Amino acid sequence: MFSGEEVGTLLKSHGFTHVVTLPDSTIGQWEHGIERAGIKLVRVCREGEAWTIAGGLHLGGATPLVMIQCTGLFESGDALRNMIHDWKFPIYSMVGYRSFLNQDNLPGDTCLVFTEPILAAWKLDVCFVKQPSQLAEIGQHMRACRDAGRAGVALIAEGRA
């Protein structure tokens, strides 16, 4: 979908200081590009940690972004709820949408069933990214969310597990 350099440049241009992440085979490829852009990576052991570390970074004046796969989104619901809805921290995230582009590796992958309803259930403002031409659209969405002081998600269509 995107190169690590493209993502790193995008995040840097929007002022992100830290990316709190657990990789999958798509977003994991971006790590070096993000680091080369001068953004600090915080690698976590489980996705729930990502939201609360990001919350602490926000409290301390940094500008974090959470980058995880949709499976990790499912796992981390309570941490997301607490940070975004209880504490109202405007944390932006990039979520990989497993199997959206093809289901060759995982026929019948239920990520296709649950990802969008789960995002809706958590009342998150979503920018659904299905093609590389939408990179600038992510930036516009980041800016709109920041200006409004709300959390947002760039949902990145993926083709592999």
Add this chain to the structure above:
Amino acid sequence: MRLEEALAPVRATRRDEDVVITTMAPAKVWMDMGPAHPRDLVYVPSAMSHATSVGLGIALAQPERRVIVCNGDGSMLMNLGSLVTIVSQAPANLVVIICDNGVYEVTGSQPVPARVDFLALARGAGFTATHHFTTAAEWASNVEVVLGRRGPVFVVLDVAANATRLAPKSPGFASARGEALRRALAPA
């Protein structure tokens, strides 16, 4: 030691610029012990177990400021991976204190699944500054040195469960308290 005896030395030793995060039973006792400091984070409501992660985030954002997390053993068990994440980031300014009473006190003192050697877990995760205190006197006489060590620091305090203690109440809307803490942590 009683939980009050575990936390009183932290209150007495914390510097004005320190952030102190409390959650679950330690949050209740911390609030009962006196007025809030502008850089206290009473992490209620919480995502249970995530006080260590919030503390890590603040410590990374503000590496010149000491961050002290007063956690419970049940909470720590639920987020053991955070110990590995903390060590991987090596924040020199982070102190994690586990008040170990063997129960989920705020829900009625049901036992945790098993008693574990938290010190061994922390050392296995890579913490090198680790301490274990079983008596209030021993803890009170060492607290200043322990909190002053280069972090990340991990401390286990054996505390007595109190089945009659009430669960902590949020001292106000979380969003307003979060904004107030952000302002208190902002550069002057």
